[in-house]
Amino acid sequence: MHTVTIRTAQNVDIEYNLATLGDRIFAAFLDYMILFTYTCAVIATYIYKVNVLKPFMVYYFLLLLVPVAFYDFLCELFFGGQSFGKMAMCLKVVKLDGSQPTVASYLLRWVLRFVDITLFSGMIAVIVILISGKGQRIGDIAAGTTVISLKQKVDLSDTIYMKVDETHQPMYTNAKMLSEEVVSLLREALDFISENRDSGASREVLAKAASLAAVKLKVPVPADHYEFLVNVLKDYNYFHRKV
Numbered sequence: 001m002h003t004v005t006i007r008t009a010q011n012v013d014i015e016y017n018l019a020t021l022g023d024r025i026f027a028a029f030l031d032y033m034i035l036f037t038y039t040c041a042v043i044a045t046y047i048y049k050v051n052v053l054k055p056f057m058v059y060y061f062l063l064l065l066v067p068v069a070f071y072d073f074l075c076e077l078f079f080g081g082q083s084f085g086k087m088a089m090c091l092k093v094v095k096l097d098g099s100q101p102t103v104a105s106y107l108l109r110w111v112l113r114f115v116d117i118t119l120f121s122g123m124i125a126v127i128v129i130l131i132s133g134k135g136q137r138i139g140d141i142a143a144g145t146t147v148i149s150l151k152q153k154v155d156l157s158d159t160i161y162m163k164v165d166e167t168h169q170p171m172y173t174n175a176k177m178l179s180e181e182v183v184s185l186l187r188e189a190l191d192f193i194s195e196n197r198d199s200g201a202s203r204e205v206l207a208k209a210a211s212l213a214a215v216k217l218k219v220p221v222p223a224d225h226y227e228f229l230v231n232v233l234k235d236y237n238y239f240h241r242k243v
Helices: 021-048 050-069 071-078 084-088 103-111 113-118 123-132 138-143 173-177 180-195 200-217 225-239
Strands: 003-007 013-018 091-095 145-149
Touching: 013 145, 021 050, 021 071, 021 084, 021 091, 021 123, 050 071, 071 103, 084 091, 091 103, 103 113, 103 138, 113 123, 113 138, 123 138, 138 145, 173 200, 173 225, 180 200, 180 225, 200 225
Parallel strands: none
Antiparallel strands: 003 013, 091 145
C-alpha cells in the first residue's frame, strides 16, 4: 500500500496510507447506490401522491435535484472530507500541506468531478490517480488534496514511524528504551490532539500522555506538553530509524 507523508501545523511529519484505487471505486459505488435509492424513493413518492404534489412539481424536483447534484460537495463539507461511501470504506479527503480542507477545496474537487469522472465514466480519474504518485485525481491536484485510508495498519512498527531529519539532535537519550506499545500510545495521543484541538478532552489526553512519557523517561514533565511528546517521538524514531 502506498503512503503519503503530511506535515502538520506543528511541523510533525505523519505518514498515512493512501486510499487504494479499489477502495475509492467501491466507495463511489456505495455513494451511487445511495443516490439511486434516494432518487427512486423521491420519484415513487411523487407518483403515489401525484394529485397532491402536482402543484408543487417544480419545487419537488428541485428537492430531488439539489441533493443528487451536490451530494459529494455537501457530504465532504459537512462530514469532514467524507461521503457515506467513504465512511463505510474508512476513507477521508485531506490536504497535503497538513491544513484542514476549506470550502474552496471541496468545491474544486466537486466541480472537477465532471472532467475526472462524469465526462469519461471515471477513466480520467483512474489514469491520473495511477500516475500522480499521491493518489490524486485532477480535482485533488487542483485542490491540493488526496484521499487517505483510516484503516489501522497491521504492523505496529508502522503506526509509530515518523520521518526524522539526519541532522536531528536527540534531547532524551532514554527514548530509545521505550517500548513500541508506549510509543504507539504517545503517537495515538498526538493524532487525537491534532484532530480535537482546543477541546477539554484533548488537553486531558495531552497531560496524561506527557506524564506517561516523563515517567518512562525518568524526567520532569515540561511545561509544553505537546512539544515534549513531539520531541520524544522524534528521538525514538531517530534512534530506531530505518536504514
